[in-house]
Amino acid sequence: MLESSFFSPPLLARRERCPGCGHGAARTLHREAFDSPGIRRYMREHYEGRVERDFAGNAYELAQCEHCALAYQREVPTEPLLEEIYDRWLPATERAAVAARWGLEDYRYLAGQVEFMLEHFGQRPDSIRALDFGFGWAEWAKMAGAYGVDVCGAELSRVRIDYARSVGIPVGDAARLPDGEFHFINTEQVFEHLLEPGAMLNRLGRALRPGGLLKISVPDAGKAIRKLAAGGDFARLSHSDIMPIAPFEHINAFTYESLAALGREAGLAPVRPSLRKLYNASSGWLAPRSCLKTLARPIYRHLYPKSTFVYFTRPA
Numbered sequence: 231m232l233e234s235s236f237f238s239p240p241l242l243a244r245r246e247r248c249p250g251c252g253h254g255a256a257r258t259l260h261r262e263a264f265d266s267p268g269i270r271r272y273m274r275e276h277y278e279g280r281v282e283r284d285f286a287g288n289a290y291e292l293a294q295c296e297h298c299a300l301a302y303q304r305e306v307p308t309e310p311l312l313e314e315i316y317d318r319w320l321p322a323t324e325r326a327a328v329a330a331r332w333g334l335e336d337y338r339y340l341a342g343q344v345e346f347m348l349e350h351f352g353q354r355p356d357s358i359r360a361l362d363f364g365f366g367w368a369e370w371a372k373m374a375g376a377y378g379v380d381v382c383g384a385e386l387s388r389v390r391i392d393y394a395r396s397v398g399i400p401v402g403d404a405a406r407l408p409d410g411e412f413h414f415i416n417t418e419q420v421f422e423h424l425l426e427p428g429a430m431l432n433r434l435g436r437a438l439r440p441g442g443l444l445k446i447s448v449p450d451a452g453k454a455i456r457k458l459a460a461g462g463d464f465a466r467l468s469h470s471d472i473m474p475i476a477p478f479e480h481i482n483a484f485t486y487e488s489l490a491a492l493g494r495e496a497g498l499a500p501v502r503p504s505l506r507k508l509y510n511a512s513s514g515w516l517a518p519r520s521c522l523k524t525l526a527r528p529i530y531r532h533l534y535p536k537s538t539f540v541y542f543t544r545p546a
């Protein structure tokens with residue numbers, strides 16, 4: 231058991247204002263002690279028994295902003311705890327373990343996104359300047375590079391930065407992004423982790439060229455929020471319900487509406503992409519298991535948008 235001494239830095243910090251829009255008015259959707267049976271079971275399963283800390287006396291709190299409707303965790307990990315979570319708690323996040331979980335469909339899906347980007351702009355790939363923000367193991371950046379796109383990345387993890395550079399992806403400083411530089415910015419499973427998603431979207435929006443596109447893809451927390459608001463607790467949520475509101479990790483819990491509001495605050499508008507271009511950029515139609523998904527995805531995602539995969543544009 232690790233004991234935090236009087237002199238060690240605090241493990242949790244409290245967010246008193248909405249991290250999306252900065253307003254202070256929020257209602258508490260759910261409050262539950264970190265050592266409740268439901269949260270302890272989730273932690274034990276998710277981190278495979280690696281957590282040696284006792285969070286007794288602290289509580290998980292999910293608040294919802296009364297201005298932009300973003301749901302967010304109030305108690306969030308500080309730097310020392312974040313390092314512990316990502317370096318010691320999470321199992322199998324090294325590159326080989328992640329790559330072992332990827333199949334043809336996953337790469338096809340990435341390729342389809344890159345093809346859609348190129349179809350959307352209708353320019354030669356090498357004239358498209360793209361940024362993969364928070365690139366992880368750089369799968370999107372590598373795919374964009376394979377299509378000839380002028381792609382670079384930004385990332386916090388030193389081992390992932392070294393890997394990206396080793397495969398030829400230039401890595402820039404996220405704090406010093408040039409204004410008006412990029413046609414396309416990719417963010418995949420990034421915004422749910424950010425301490426200040428509103429400030430970051432402002433910065434990324436400025437880095438876009440007028441008419442550029444910014445993709446945000448985050449877990450959809452709608453179902454979990456509804457269940458908690460109806461009096462549920464962690465003991466009654468399934469593992470997949472918990473994922474979008476995961477304690478310590480997914481500290482911002484989005485729905486389509488709150489994601490669109492975050493974009494609005496940053497001066498960005500959701501775009502409805504051309505279905506013809508989306509379909510033209512997808513393959514795998516003849517595989518029986520994937521063809522329905524291939525057909526349905528552009529419709530539920532972009533025609534009647536309710537999903538938390540959104541292309542935003544910076545109005546020209």
Ligand SMILES: [Zn+2]
Nearest residue numbers: 248251295298
């Ligand atoms: Zn807000």
